[in-house]
Amino acid sequence: MEKNLAKTYNPKDFEDRIYQSWEENKAFHAEVDRDKKPFTIVMPPPNITGQLHMGHALDQTLQDVLTRWKRMQGYSALWLPGTDHASIATEVKVVEKIRKEEGKSKEDLGREEFLKRAWDWKREFGGRINKQIRKLGSSCDWDRERFTMDEGCNKAVVEHFIRLYNKGLIYKGHRIINWCPVCGTSLSDAEVEHEDKNGKYWYFRYPAADGGEGIVVATSRPETMFGDVAIAVHPSDERYQDMVGKKVILPLVGREIPIIADSYPDPEKGTGAVKITPSHDPNDFEVGQRHNLEQLSCINPDATMNELAGKYQGMDRYECRKAWVNDLEAAGYLVKIEEKVIPTGECYRCHNVIEPMISDQWFVAMEELAKPAIEVAKNGTLTHVPDRFEKIYLNWLEDIRDWCISRQLWWGHRIPAYYCDDCGEMVVAAEMPKTCPKCGGTHFHQDEDVLDTWFSSALWPFSTLGWPEKTEELDYFYPTDVLVTGYDIIFFWVVRMVFSGLEEMGESPFKYVYVHGLVRDAEGRKMSKSLGNGIDPLEIIDQYGADALRFMLLSGITAGNDMRFKMDKLESARNFANKLWNASRFTIMNLQDEEGNFRPMADAADGIETLALKDEDKWILSTINSAVAEITANLDKFELSLAAQKIYELIWNEFCDWYIELVKARLYGDDEEDKKVCRCVLVKALKDMLKLLHPFMPFITEEIWSFLPKEENAAQFLMKESWPVYSEALRFPEEEAKLNTAMDAIRAVRNIRAEVDAAPSRKLHAVILATGKEAGYMADGCHFLKNIANISEITFIDSKDQVPDEVMSAVMNNVEIYVPLDDLLDYKAELERLQKEKARLEGEVKRTAGKLSNESFVSKAPEKVVNAEREKLAKYEDMLAKIIERLPIVEAKVK
RNA sequence: GGGCGAUUAGCUCAGCUGGUUAGAGCGCUUGCUCGACAAGCAAGAGGUCGUUGGUUCGAGUCCAAUACCGCCCACCA
Numbered sequence: 001m002e003k004n005l006a007k008t009y010n011p012k013d014f015e016d017r018i019y020q021s022w023e024e025n026k027a028f029h030a031e032v033d034r035d036k037k038p039f040t041i042v043m044p045p046p047n048i049t050g051q052l053h054m055g056h057a058l059d060q061t062l063q064d065v066l067t068r069w070k071r072m073q074g075y076s077a078l079w080l081p082g083t084d085h086a087s088i089a090t091e092v093k094v095v096e097k098i099r100k101e102e103g104k105s106k107e108d109l110g111r112e113e114f115l116k117r118a119w120d121w122k123r124e125f126g127g128r129i130n131k132q133i134r135k136l137g138s139s140c141d142w143d144r145e146r147f148t149m150d151e152g153c154n155k156a157v158v159e160h161f162i163r164l165y166n167k168g169l170i171y172k173g174h175r176i177i178n179w180c181p182v183c184g185t186s187l188s189d190a191e192v193e194h195e196d197k198n199g200k201y202w203y204f205r206y207p208a209a210d211g212g213e214g215i216v217v218a219t220s221r222p223e224t225m226f227g228d229v230a231i232a233v234h235p236s237d238e239r240y241q242d243m244v245g246k247k248v249i250l251p252l253v254g255r256e257i258p259i260i261a262d263s264y265p266d267p268e269k270g271t272g273a274v275k276i277t278p279s280h281d282p283n284d285f286e287v288g289q290r291h292n293l294e295q296l297s298c299i300n301p302d303a304t305m306n307e308l309a310g311k312y313q314g315m316d317r318y319e320c321r322k323a324w325v326n327d328l329e330a331a332g333y334l335v336k337i338e339e340k341v342i343p344t345g346e347c348y349r350c351h352n353v354i355e356p357m358i359s360d361q362w363f364v365a366m367e368e369l370a371k372p373a374i375e376v377a378k379n380g381t382l383t384h385v386p387d388r389f390e391k392i393y394l395n396w397l398e399d400i401r402d403w404c405i406s407r408q409l410w411w412g413h414r415i416p417a418y419y420c421d422d423c424g425e426m427v428v429a430a431e432m433p434k435t436c437p438k439c440g441g442t443h444f445h446q447d448e449d450v451l452d453t454w455f456s457s458a459l460w461p462f463s464t465l466g467w468p469e470k471t472e473e474l475d476y477f478y479p480t481d482v483l484v485t486g487y488d489i490i491f492f493w494v495v496r497m498v499f500s501g502l503e504e505m506g507e508s509p510f511k512y513v514y515v516h517g518l519v520r521d522a523e524g525r526k527m528s529k530s531l532g533n534g535i536d537p538l539e540i541i542d543q544y545g546a547d548a549l550r551f552m553l554l555s556g557i558t559a560g561n562d563m564r565f566k567m568d569k570l571e572s573a574r575n576f577a578n579k580l581w582n583a584s585r586f587t588i589m590n591l592q593d594e595e596g597n598f599r600p601m602a603d604a605a606d607g608i609e610t611l612a613l614k615d616e617d618k619w620i621l622s623t624i625n626s627a628v629a630e631i632t633a634n635l636d637k638f639e640l641s642l643a644a645q646k647i648y649e650l651i652w653n654e655f656c657d658w659y660i661e662l663v664k665a666r667l668y669g670d671d672e673e674d675k676k677v678c679r680c681v682l683v684k685a686l687k688d689m690l691k692l693l694h695p696f697m698p699f700i701t702e703e704i705w706s707f708l709p710k711e712e713n714a715a716q717f718l719m720k721e722s723w724p725v726y727s728e729a730l731r732f733p734e735e736e737a738k739l740n741t742a743m744d745a746i747r748a749v750r751n752i753r754a755e756v757d758a759a760p761s762r763k764l765h766a767v768i769l770a771t772g773k774e775a776g777y778m779a780d781g782c783h784f785l786k787n788i789a790n791i792s793e794i795t796f797i798d799s800k801d802q803v804p805d806e807v808m809s810a811v812m813n814n815v816e817i818y819v820p821l822d823d824l825l826d827y828k829a830e831l832e833r834l835q836k837e838k839a840r841l842e843g844e845v846k847r848t849a850g851k852l853s854n855e856s857f858v859s860k861a862p863e864k865v866v867n868a869e870r871e872k873l874a875k876y877e878d879m880l881a882k883i884i885e886r887l888p889i890v891e892a893k894v895k
Numbered sequence: 896g897g898g899c900g901a902u903u904a905g906c907u908c909a910g911c912u913g914g915u916u917a918g919a920g921c922g923c924u925u926g927c928u929c930g931a932c933a934a935g936c937a938a939g940a941g942g943u944c945g946u947u948g949g950u951u952c953g954a955g956u957c958c959a960a961u962a963c964c965g966c967c968c969a970c971c972a
Contacts, residue, residue: 005931007931007932008932008934009932009934194967194968194969194971196971197971199971201972217972218972219972220971220972221971221972232972264970264972265972266972269972270972271972272972273972274972275972276972277972281970281971281972282970282971283970283971283972284970284972285970286970342971343969343970343971344971345971353971354971356970356971388899388900389899391898391899392898392899392967392968395897395898395968396968399968399969401970487966487967488967491968517900522907524965555908555909555919555920556907556908556909556919556920557908557909558908558909560900561900561901562900562901562965562966563907563908564907564908566906566907566908566920566921568906568907568920568921568922569907569908569920569921571920571921571934572919572920572921572934573920574934575920575932575934575935576934577934578932578934578935579931579932579934579935581931581932581934582931582932582934582935583931583932584931585931585932586931586932587931588931589931590931633911634911637911639911641909642909642910642911645909645919648919648920649919656931656932657936660931661936664930668930747937747938750937750938751937751938751939753926753937753938754925754926754937754938754939755938757925757926759926759927760926760927760929760936760937761927761929790929840916843916844915844916847916848915851952851953854952854953855952856951856952856953857952857953858952859952860951860952860953861914861952861953862914864914865914865952865953868914868915869914869915872915
């Protein structure tokens with residue numbers, strides 16, 4: 001067994017091994033534990049249509065960060081995984097597969113055989129998706145994995161359906177719905193995408209039945225004219241008032257239809273007269289209802305014309321349109337054509353134009369269900385992050401129409417309605433009835449249709465916890481805490497979960513909805529199969545590791561906004577992992593002797609703050625301590641990206657760049673007791689940082705953790721360790737100030753060195769003039785200058801007179817540093833530097849003094865702010881004075 | 896037609912309730928193989944925060960208008 005980390009960071013060496021070890025030890029399993037508070041996230045179940053894309057990777061990462069963090073905080077954290085049967089999407093894929101491989105249609109196979117193939121598909125792709133989720137490091141509870149069509153979910157769906165039906169909230173209706181002629185099914189309003197297309201208005205004359213001029217109407221879909229049953233005009237439209245009640249003739253068809261008055265037509269649009277086709281237009285449907293008009297369908301489900309279209313029967317709707325318009329024109333009925341942008345509805349799956357049709361479908365009555373869902377958002381029980389999505393959520397609910405839930409498909413939850421073969425009586429029940437309540441018949445057949453896939457996903461937050469049974473899990477884990485999802489499925493899913501949860505459970509299914517954006521490609525385009533610009537998360541993981549991918553996805557994002565997938569960001573995340581890896585290697589190296597055994601450390605049983613800590617020890621502990629508070633606060637507010645940013649800075653800029661460099665001299669020195677303290681601080685610091693980083697980069701942190709010395713009561717895994725908490729005992733403001741002064745001095749010397757091109761290996765002398773409390777800071781901290789700025793000798797002086805002749809200088813707050821450089825002196829460079837500094841300080845003094853001379857600033861701004869401004873002014877004035885003093889000396893040297 | 900987001904360094908983006916000199920990554924310049932790390936170290940350059948007004952002692956941050964880009968919704972005569 002290796003005792004230290006490998007020389008280079010290679011995530012492939014350990015990511016799979018670690019995940020396996022977590023899983024074997026059931027580290028993700030969450031139990032009902034009444035001593036703990038529950039934290040619950042149900043995973044948005046990926047469709048079993050294919051494989052995970054970058055959007056899933058982001059979605060997963062966000063949820064995993066939250067879950068791991070809460071678990072470390074001591075919650076019984078359940079992240080419940082699963083997949084979605086995705087009725088229509090999967091059916092399309094399976095049909096395609098069968099067609100390709102066997103040359104058969106689903107009808108050739110028959111329902112039963114087709115479903116077998118679909119289940120085979122589910123096993124193959126469901127399994128693939130689960131592997132991908134594991135690769136990402138998701139800490140979900142696999143013991144509780146669910147599928148939207150498993151037995152329990154099916155039971156929940158049937159139960160829910162029956163309950164709503166019995167309450168009158170589900171009904172079967174002969175109504176106008178969105179029909180996709182290609183998918184061969186009805187669709188809900190949410191499944192129709194709107195697109196503006198270039199089209200035309202054709203103006204046709206409908207001659208009056210009594211031989212008069214008749215009326216001209218515009219239409220963008222002339223092929224629906226065969227279904228016209230009336231012409232409507234607005235009752236106040238004076239142009240047509242005397243025509244209301246009269247009849248016109250449907251051109252070429254010869255059928256007489258009435259002119260009616262209705263509020264629907266807009267006198268400003270078209271000719272103000274509208275042809276009414278209740279079977280093929282939702283508005284016309286309603287006009288038809290109001291006026292008791294006949295419903296004449298002229299288009300078949302496959303978008304060909306039916307017998308009503310006469311000689312056009314059998315033609316495709318668009319072929320018919322062309323021929324029909326030609327014929328009307330030839331006959332002189334065409335008045336004019338107008339180019340127009342026509343808003344068109346398309347199927348969200350196949351992007352073919354939707355045809356509104358009348359048919360028998362099942363609906364959920366939305367009005368009553370929507371009310372409580374609106375209420376929970378308004379009263380704050382349900383919070384959207386960011387909150388602007390609440391408006392979108394509310395707008396949709398407030399405008400909602402009844403939800404068409406039946407689909408003419410095979411793959412899905414079959415509608416639990418049965419019809420008596422003898423009398424046709426319908427019974428809604430969990431199982432096929434034995435006898436008909438009406439005629440006593442004993443033969444039934446089940447409704448052929450299946451349910452909208454979203455009908456089952458709407459129940460996901462409670463069906464997965466055992467509903468309709470009253471399980472312990474349901475009682476404990478429901479309602480869930482946060483739902484993480486993309487903004488693209490708010491309507492499909494979030495809204496429906498809320499009203500369904502409220503209906504069945506009486507409580508909103510979650511307290512927060514965290515909405516994230518899309519992952520786009522480097523050019524900002526949506527990743528899509530047709531563009532071929534998708535990036536496979538698995539390939540990225542293979543190359544850079546899951547931790548780098550996760551960290552990259554989280555860096556620099558804000559809730560609800562899209563992000564771009566940039567390779568340089570990914571590399572940066574990987575480099576960060578490598579940095580941590582090496583810093584950890586350094587730490588472990590210094591903990592161990594040549595044999596790899598841990599050397600003795602100071603006993604920190606009474607708290608690390610009780611040890612003989614040096615200033616830099618207190619500084620790093622204090623810095624980490626503040627970061628703990630900040631990062632926790634960020635996570636509390638769902639600011640995951642800011643939290644990630646802070647832990648990055650803490651590890652790289654504070655720990656690696658400064659602390660490690662500051663303590664090297666001690667570690668390589670010979671004060672054994674001090675070394676023990678130093679090791680102790682190193683381990684403590686590293687461990688705390690690993691814990692803070694763990695939710696973001698679970699693999700590397702767990703791997704490093706396994707190499708560190710553990711306390712007796714340590715958890716088996718880092719992932720089971722407790723989240724660090726802020727401690728007042730670890731707050732060292734004095735040491736922070738001291739170290740900041742030392743660091744400024746180091747930077748100043750390095751700057752001079754760079755300015756004159758002095759090799760880093762060249763040892764320099766420094767003369768320091770320090771006053772105020774900085775005098776003490778520099779006295780205590782000057783050894784750092786020696787160690788990491790390569791200063792071999794330091795002379796403290798207490799007056800300007802003692803400044804040597806040939807020097808470069810740096811002025812800081814209460815500290816002046818002079819570096820004698822005899823052969824290398826570059827006064828010209830220093831003069832430039834001083835002049836630049838002078839200009840900067842003059843600007844600062846002017847700005848600060850200006851502020852302070854403003855009467856209303858001094859009287860109105862908080863005292864704290866004013867005092868800070870005063871201190872600033874004093875500091876800048878002092879520094880400026882010193883620069884001005886120094887300038888003529890340097891100027892003289894330049895000459 | 897309605898609504899929303901974005902506009903900050905060459906590029907991609909952070910910037911939470913208004914208060915030090917507006918930050919990061921990448922890129923760029925210069926110099927470094929000194930016992931964790933060249934996937935690195937050090938020192939730098941680079942921004943009048945889209946525009947115009949307003950509120951305020953104080954605005955990248957709040958308000959209004961405007962421009963450009965993008966997105967969502969809407970019953971398609």
